[in-house]
Amino acid sequence: MESNVNSVSWLHGLEDYFRFKQQHQVADHCARFLKVLYSENKGHSLKNVFMEALPNNFNRDDVQHLINFYAHTANSNDNLKLKEISSTLSKIFADYKLFKTINKCYNGTIENLEICDAFSRGQVQSKIWMTKELRKINIFFDNILVIGSWYGQIVFYFDDILDDIGYKKIRLLDIDKTACQVSDTFFNYDKLAEYSVKSVVSDINETVLHKNGYELPIENFKTGATFTEKFLPNLVINSSSEHMTEDWFNRIRHKSMDSPPIVAIQSNNLFDIPEHVNCVHSIDHMKKKFPMKEILFEGELQLSGYKRVMLIGKP
Numbered sequence: 001m002e003s004n005v006n007s008v009s010w011l012h013g014l015e016d017y018f019r020f021k022q023q024h025q026v027a028d029h030c031a032r033f034l035k036v037l038y039s040e041n042k043g044h045s046l047k048n049v050f051m052e053a054l055p056n057n058f059n060r061d062d063v064q065h066l067i068n069f070y071a072h073t074a075n076s077n078d079n080l081k082l083k084e085i086s087s088t089l090s091k092i093f094a095d096y097k098l099f100k101t102i103n104k105c106y107n108g109t110i111e112n113l114e115i116c117d118a119f120s121r122g123q124v125q126s127k128i129w130m131t132k133e134l135r136k137i138n139i140f141f142d143n144i145l146v147i148g149s150w151y152g153q154i155v156f157y158f159d160d161i162l163d164d165i166g167y168k169k170i171r172l173l174d175i176d177k178t179a180c181q182v183s184d185t186f187f188n189y190d191k192l193a194e195y196s197v198k199s200v201v202s203d204i205n206e207t208v209l210h211k212n213g214y215e216l217p218i219e220n221f222k223t224g225a226t227f228t229e230k231f232l233p234n235l236v237i238n239s240s241s242e243h244m245t246e247d248w249f250n251r252i253r254h255k256s257m258d259s260p261p262i263v264a265i266q267s268n269n270l271f272d273i274p275e276h277v278n279c280v281h282s283i284d285h286m287k288k289k290f291p292m293k294e295i296l297f298e299g300e301l302q303l304s305g306y307k308r309v310m311l312i313g314k315p
Contacts, residue, residue, distance in 0.1 A: 008037055009120035010102065011085075017098075017124050026093060033085050098156060101186045118153055122303040126310075130239060130264060131157040131165065133297045133312060137262065138235075140166035145214070145233035145261075147204045147248060148240035149174045152183030155197055171216055171231055172199040173207070181221050204248040212258050234259055239266040241290075242276040249290050253315035264312045265290055286311050 011030045018027035032049040039045040083106045090096075090103040105115050117123065134141075146154055149172035158165040172188075174180050180199035184192060191197035200216050208215040213232030219225070236252065238244075252263065267280045280286040283298050292313030301308040 008034060009116040010118070011037075012121040013119040013124035014098070016121055017119075017128070020128050026096065029089060029092065033089075097190070104186050105182065118151055122306070122308070125303060126239065126266060126301065126308045127154055127157045129301050129308070130237070130266060130310060133299075133310070134235070134264060135165055137296050137312065138165075141235040141262075142168045143231060143233045144170045144235045144237065145231065146170065146172045147236065147238040148243055149183065149199065150176075150179050150240070152180075152187045152197065152199055154237070154239065155188055155191070167196075169195070169231070170197045171229075171233070172197065173202050173204055173216075174199065175201065175203050177201045184221055204244075205251070209251055209255055211256055232257070232259060233261045236261045236263045238264070241265050242267045242270070242279045245278055246289055249315065253291070260314060262296065262312065263290075263292075263315055264310070266308055266310045268309065269307045280309050283309050283311065285309075291315070 011034050015027045015030040015034070018024070018030065032052075036046040036049060086099070086103040086106045090099040093099050102115060102119070144158075144167050146152070152172040155170060155172075158167065158170075172180070172183055174183075180201050183199040188197045188199070195218070198218060200218060202217055210230075213230045216229045216231050218227050218229045238248065241249075249263065249265070252261065265286070267278065267286060268276070269279055269281055270276055271279045278289070280289065283300055286309050287295070287298065290311055292311065292315055295311070295313040297310065297312040299310055301310070
């Protein structure tokens with residue numbers, strides 16, 4: 001988790017996400033909500049920007065009651081009506097899966113702050129950064145393994161960022177079963193039919209690794225059915241390496257694999273967060289922790305209040 005996450009972090013992050021995609025109308029909506037939330041006269045500001053922002057081809061009567069509801073409640077003490085905002089965005093942009101997904105999450109059992117963190121500005125900018133650099137290395141990665149995958153939201157960036165990154169299968173590993181269920185139920189539900197994208201409850205350090213791939217315990221969360229899948233990735237991503245030791249990397253490094261993968265790693269310098277057990281000060285510090293035979297990219301990204309560090313290469 002980032003240190004500066006608050007209840008509107010996801011709106012800042014999504015504004016950046018859609019600006020990068022050059023979908024400025026959507027980004028403008030996020031910016032307008034933020035403008036209202038920070039306004040001293042929320043009722044007046046909200047009604048004005050909402051009426052200005054509605055698409056011409058949208059049936060305004062369908063959301064007039066929501067506009068009035070906002071205008072009535074925006075000045076209350078509970079002035080961050082984020083569930084209502086996510087619901088409204090999902091109605092206005094009905095063709096956008098991301099808004100539908102976030103709205104379902106807000107109306108489900110997920111803690112609001114976790115969604116805010118998952119789509120905070122730092123998280124979004126970090127994922128965009130990784131996607132852009134991976135795209136320069138290859139446009140198709142066949143099998144992708146994501147370690148510490150959280151809600152599997154990284155798939156959005158592969159599928160939906162300007163020039164997409166192609167893949168055959170993605171496996172999303174996380175030790176948190178709830179996070180994996182959220183990924184399958186909300187974020188990547190449309191890719192479950194053929195298991196092109198599937199979340200896996202597993203500790204990467206305890207997952208069996210052979211020269212021809214990992215043995216992944218695949219579970220259908222609805223039926224409880226399980227089977228073991230042999231999975232040989234040609235790209236391994238760990239964008240949350242600050243949460244774990246280097247053991248996962250050393251297993252890859254010292255294992256003679258049939259097809260050695262490219263490994264993309266991100267960490268940060270947020271040492272004060274208790275669950276961060278393996279932060280780095282700099283890219284030089286990261287290269288010592290994760291020595292590569294061939295470095296394909298190295299760099300640092302300054303974000304608000306902290307620094308993200310990224311290393312991509314062949315162990």
